[in-house]
Amino acid sequence: MTTLSQIIENKIVAIIRGIQPDAVLKIADALYNGGVKIIEVTLNSPNALMAIERLNSRYENQLIVGAGTVLNTIDAKAAIAAGAKFLISPNVDIAVIRMAKDTGIVSIPGAFTPTEIVSAHNCGADIVKVFPVPNAYYIKNILAPLNHILLMPTGGINLANIKAFSEAGATAFGIGSSLVDNKALIDDAYLQQLTIKANNFITAIR
Numbered sequence: 001m002t003t004l005s006q007i008i009e010n011k012i013v014a015i016i017r018g019i020q021p022d023a024v025l026k027i028a029d030a031l032y033n034g035g036v037k038i039i040e041v042t043l044n045s046p047n048a049l050m051a052i053e054r055l056n057s058r059y060e061n062q063l064i065v066g067a068g069t070v071l072n073t074i075d076a077k078a079a080i081a082a083g084a085k086f087l088i089s090p091n092v093d094i095a096v097i098r099m100a101k102d103t104g105i106v107s108i109p110g111a112f113t114p115t116e117i118v119s120a121h122n123c124g125a126d127i128v129k130v131f132p133v134p135n136a137y138y139i140k141n142i143l144a145p146l147n148h149i150l151l152m153p154t155g156g157i158n159l160a161n162i163k164a165f166s167e168a169g170a171t172a173f174g175i176g177s178s179l180v181d182n183k184a185l186i187d188d189a190y191l192q193q194l195t196i197k198a199n200n201f202i203t204a205i206r
Contacts, residue, residue, distance in 0.1 A: 023186045087106070
């Protein structure tokens with residue numbers, strides 16, 4: 001399966017931000033045990049490239065690991081060299097999209113308005129991250145005229161509203177602090193709860 005097809009099939013993209021590489025591995029274990037197989041490590045995290053490399057080495061093809069908060073081609077090139085299988089940005093940067101496509105990995109730029117979303121798609125985005133997403137109705141309204149574009153709402157997705165976003169037509173979901181709390185103490189109890197929470201998200205969209 002391609003990276004894109006696996007994102008579409010698995011749907012949940014767990015966002016890991018601000019966490020040290022050693023802890024990232026533990027979190028990835030807990031997420032994987034809960035059924036989450038797509039992980040985004042944001043580049044504004046400490047030693048993010050090391051974390052991406054370690055995850056790829058540990059999981060090979062079991063987890064799909066990508067880079068988030070990719071703001072320019074310098075970051076994009078470094079993330080690709082570290083083994084990122086997809087690039088996610090909070091904005092539309094045509095050069096970053098083109099670098100992802102030229103390298104053969106998945107491009108997921110961030111956009112908000114219909115104009116930005118169409119522009120990102122026309123520039124080669126595989127999926128467009130809708131960020132910040134206000135509610136599920138917004139996704140439904142965007143997809144009414146633009147149902148040929150794959151959308152990944154991000155920001156504020158939680159267990160209470162993910163089903164509504166799914167029913168609105170979202171292809172995937174970027175889930176941050178409602179899944180991975182970077183302010184919590186990462187001990188055995190936290191990791192056990194993270195596995196349960198990950199499984200709850202998976203169950204919610206089935």
